Amino acid sequence: MAAYNLIATTTVGSSGAASIVFSGIPQTYTDLKVVMSLRSNTADASSGYYFDVFLNGVSANRSGRYVQGNGSVIGNGSYTPWGVQTSGDMTASVFSSGEMCIPNYTGSSYKSFSTDSVQENNATLSRLVLVAGLWSDTAAVTSITLTAAAGLFVQYSSATLYGIKNS
Amino acid sequence: MAVSAYEVISTQTLSTTAATVTLSSIPQTYTDLVLVLRGTSTVDDTIMMQFNSDTGSNYSWTQFGADGGSGVFSSRGSGLTSFRIGYGNTGQGSHITQVINYSNATTFKTSLSRSNKGADDVRAIVGLWRNTNAITSLTIIQTSGSFATGTTISLYGIKASA
Numbered sequence: 001m002a003a004y005n006l007i008a009t010t011t012v013g014s015s016g017a018a019s020i021v022f023s024g025i026p027q028t029y030t031d032l033k034v035v036m037s038l039r040s041n042t043a044d045a046s047s048g049y050y051f052d053v054f055l056n057g058v059s060a061n062r063s064g065r066y067v068q069g070n071g072s073v074i075g076n077g078s079y080t081p082w083g084v085q086t087s088g089d090m091t092a093s094v095f096s097s098g099e100m101c102i103p104n105y106t107g108s109s110y111k112s113f114s115t116d117s118v119q120e121n122n123a124t125l126s127r128l129v130l131v132a133g134l135w136s137d138t139a140a141v142t143s144i145t146l147t148a149a150a151g152l153f154v155q156y157s158s159a160t161l162y163g164i165k166n167s
Numbered sequence: 168m169a170v171s172a173y174e175v176i177s178t179q180t181l182s183t184t185a186a187t188v189t190l191s192s193i194p195q196t197y198t199d200l201v202l203v204l205r206g207t208s209t210v211d212d213t214i215m216m217q218f219n220s221d222t223g224s225n226y227s228w229t230q231f232g233a234d235g236g237s238g239v240f241s242s243r244g245s246g247l248t249s250f251r252i253g254y255g256n257t258g259q260g261s262h263i264t265q266v267i268n269y270s271n272a273t274t275f276k277t278s279l280s281r282s283n284k285g286a287d288d289v290r291a292i293v294g295l296w297r298n299t300n301a302i303t304s305l306t307i308i309q310t311s312g313s314f315a316t317g318t319t320i321s322l323y324g325i326k327a328s329a
Contacts (some may be wrong), residue, residue, distance in 0.1 A: 003173045003174050003175045003323055004172070004173030004323075030178075030319075030321065031203060031205075063285075063286035064286050065233055065234065065235060065286055065287055065288060065289045066233065066289060067231070067232050067233035067239060067289050067290075074231075074239050075239065076233030076234075076238055076239045076289075077233075078235065078286065101261065101263060101281075103203055103205040103261045103263075103319075104205040104206075104261075104319060109206075109259050109317070110258070110259045110285075111259070112205070112258075112259040112260050112261040112283055112285060113261065113283070114261060114263075114281055114283045114289070116281065130232070130281070130289050130290075130291060131289060132282075132283030132284065132285070132286060132287070132288060132289035133283070133286060134258070134259065134285045134286035164173070164203075164323075165175065166175055166178035166203075166319070166321035166323075167175060167178055
């Protein structure tokens with residue numbers, strides 16, 4: 001029996017989009033995975049390089065820890081943006097790659113999740129970021145929102161949501 | 168007809184605390200294994216893995232990550248009786264380990280883990296078992312304390328071909 005099932009996929013149209021939203025997520029799986037290919041229309045220096053994640057549209061009670069390498073230094077910190085995307089002023093036609101995992105998303109415990117994302121673009125600046133996230137809320141996850149920290153996701157940015165069953 | 172490449176091998180939710188959990192009789196019909204561990208531990212400490220009940224000094228690991236206390240870190244261990252796959256904690260954590268090409272009988276076995284200790288600790292870990300045997304069982308070990316009641320452990324198999 002298939003354990004890994006497609007729930008939904010979204011590709012941004014020519015007008016761009018500030019957010020990508022998966023709503024009405026079925027409660028019939030054990031884990032969720034989102035696979036992302038993203039680029040913003042905003043310069044790196046203007047926060048075009050990262051995106052935010054909201055579970056059930058809620059911004060409260062989120063915390064995280066990231067570790068990041070950018071080709072010259074490695075750093076870490078706690079912050080609420082949850083991953084990186086290709087900035088608008090990076091090499092043309094390049095989109096980031098990333099994935100987000102939310103185990104046990106229907107449970108009543110707090111939600112531990114992770115994102116891994118990269119923005120390699122054949123130039124001086126690029127980033128690889130691993131994030132541990134925690135949403136301190138007992139609600140089941142029914143929606144996931146990816147939001148560009150500044151500006152819009154550009155056309156052809158995409159995200160696909162999979163459900164994983166453990167039985 | 169679409170063929171499923173990602174299938175459930177086993178899953179369990181702990182009804183009592185357990186210092187170790189062994190998943191045995193792993194089918195040899197997949198290419199890779201993915202272990203997903205969700206839940207808590209009774210103390211904050213490392214989570215280790217062992218294959219085929221091999222207690223010899225045949226394991227090594229290297230990790231890098233960051234936490235709220237020591238900042239960025241990288242460390243390694245070798246000549247060990249098990250290898251690291253994560254860091255358990257008393258809050259909610261999620262730990263995912265992929266064991267690559269586990270059923271072949273000619274190469275040493277490697278793994279890649281991503282571990283998230285709540286919002287405090289993020290790390291990636293590579294592991295090595297210096298043994299050519301196919302993996303037929305794996306044991307997950309909470310180094311001190313135990314995995315807490317309610318912790319869920321799932322093992323998936325991934326097929327590279329139909």
